[in-house]
Amino acid sequence: MRMAQTLLTPVIDTLGARGLVAPARFAARAAEEVVAVDNAHRAPSGVMEVPSRLLMGPGPANAHPRVLAAQALPLLGHMHPPFFKIMDDISEGLRYAFQTNSKYTCMISGTGHAGMEAAIANLVEPGDKVVIGNSGIWGERVAILAQRYHADVVEIKVTPGETFSYEALKQALEEHKPAVLFLVQGESSTGTHQSLAGLGELCKKTGTLLLVDAVCTMAGVPIFADLWGIDCIYSGSQKCLSGPPGASPFFMSERAMEKLKNRKTPPATYNLDLNLIGDYWGWFGKRSYHHTGPVSTFYAMREALALVAEEGLEALWTRHQEMQKRLWAGLSSLGLKPFVEKEEDRLITVNTIKVPEGVDWAALTKHAMDTYSLEIAGGLGPTVGKVWRVGVMGFNAKPQNVDLVVAAFKDGLQRQGKL
Template sequence: MTTVIPGPAIPGPVDPPARLLMGPGPISAYPSVLRAMSAPLVGQYDPFMTTAMAETQELYRAVWNTTNDATLLVDGTSRAGIEAAIVSLVRPGDRVLVPVFGRFGHLLAEIAERAQAEVHTIETEWGQVFPASVIEEAIVRVKPTLLALVQGDTSTTMNQPLEDIGAICARHGVLFYSDATASLGGNAFDADAWGLDAATAGLQKCLGGPSGSSPITLSERAVEVIRSRGRIEAGIREAGDVAASDFVLSNYFDLGMILDYWGPRRLNHHTEATSMLYAARECARVLLLEGRDDVIARHELAGRAMLAGVRGLGLGVFGDVAHKMTNVVAVEIPEGVPGDAARSALLEDFGIEIGTSFGPLHGRVWRIGTMGYNARKDAVLTTLAALEAVLRRFGAAVPAGGGVEAAVDIYAGAA
């Protein structure tokens, strides 16, 4: 006799509450991105699909400000792009140098260790960035194959200057990779001019989309390194008599195979995440339609207004503000205010989400983002007004209207 296992209670359709996502990401997506994701699916080799893939590649060349032919998407969150870049560029035993100025530098180091690299790190105090001279000194000492460097680290809100790093890497024969997940689209990023060999990002920050797709761009030099490695696909060993240790450790994140999938031969590797492709295409289209420099300027203005607003409420700001990302600020939690309870009140009573933090900053700061679709005046002012009300409820003495007035002054001065 067959035992019938009771099924679950069937829930209703997905119906999320209204939220204004003003944390460090994910953020509220552009409405047109959400509409794009609801478009009908097509087969992965349908002419519409392959055309959409080619269009997406061209759009992201403009987003990255590069002529790299190898500009495409890795299916997965921004961490998927990071892992694909590192495991495909690094051979076991290669030296990798990771300058760490926040949580996500530690992530790059961990992924490189999992790729069996010999990982070397240098660290600076959270809230600071590295002078180029310090990075060059470490390169001379370590002699790495790859420098892996976060541009914008949301854990500290810092934006590491990259302008001089590519030339340093070129002088010493080092591949240069940057994780631009939190910064691309809201801060300057010039892949070619800055000498990047590889860079990855995600949609869920300044690009104004959902998490789940990772744009990546690769220089010709990086592609040569990737192509020089062996492949095992469907039981067929390629690339001659290379050592087993020379094969990329991951099948899914093997950029050599992914490049063939996105290239003219369209060699099957995986089934492209169609709805995420639509989202990524629309994120880039919206950005370029507004104008790449104009979007960066909008982020800068919104970030400056939020910074003035929290200061107008009498709140302190963590870190070297001169090197802060445009799109997120770390606000010091006033003494006596329970950080998590105040965040919960913002969410429950106003539908506004702001972020906590990690490691040494947990319980010390909130992280407030102004990025993508939410890098706009009404979102900034609404958040500041709600934050003032919550702070008052928890006993903080803040100037009445101080945050909103300070932010309005920034917008008025920019008009």
């Protein structure tokens, strides 16, 4: 108590001199309260220790060393011209990664969920009809989100592990003529890859905006925003881009911007209003303060996008495909089978593996972590208890990592007497 009182003395004396408190009475009470809090809680001290893990689940994946190093660079003010140059570099890198000439690219400050909400909040007005392709947990969440923004939501569903056919989507568009069609390119809860070919043209015929979730696919599998006629894409920084969580790559087409500009009501969010965020990113010929951009995270993403450009998209896509083939060659030799039946529907970046009858999936993942410091994830949403999920993404998509995953599966299955 004496130490607490000593620490508080300068504050007490100042308040007393101003006639705001009676020093003696305040000192006694404050010291007692500090001691009580001190006895209940201990503030962290010393250097933080973080274990080393190989993150081969659905994300986050391990960040590239250059990306991690970029976060240690000196801070700049979020309105300083040198920082604006970094933001411009990010915008240009995103145009390459999204394959678009649109000037409406940026990093939403927040994870992929922030990008998801930004898309719905800005492109959907109350009463707008929205057709949502629900092939797993991300479709479910967008449906909930769109309902909270008072959209007229129409959900179309497929059995987990399947994707939507062109014909089914054409029928839904012609029947409902929605303002927005939402699809997940890579559904990480089920391991499916949704084809987007030809959908942009279909959407234009019905006056529909095509919105795509590319959180676990961007830079891992092909996506062509302009060629495919996509109107809005959001992604995540922590998967195939090999960055830390905390930023959501974002793209809008001219059609999407026209919808935003012609809204009858302003977006029901200030934090994610793309009129304001776009102004901060220089979309409209000037820059205005909207929020404090996460400076160090943006450094990381500028470096991540530089790595994408240096390797080249085609080489990136090829590397991911080759590592996915290597993974399945190893898993198949152990008798393991894919959850997604059709090969053309299988996601390269997040692979779902059927849990064989009589195998304790959780015990295998725990053994992988305890023995190899290796993350192998279980199912999510409709696949809980049915699958393992293995990510082959970004910096982690290399032979030694894939081989370690296969070795961990072999060891885990042998321990359970299944090999």
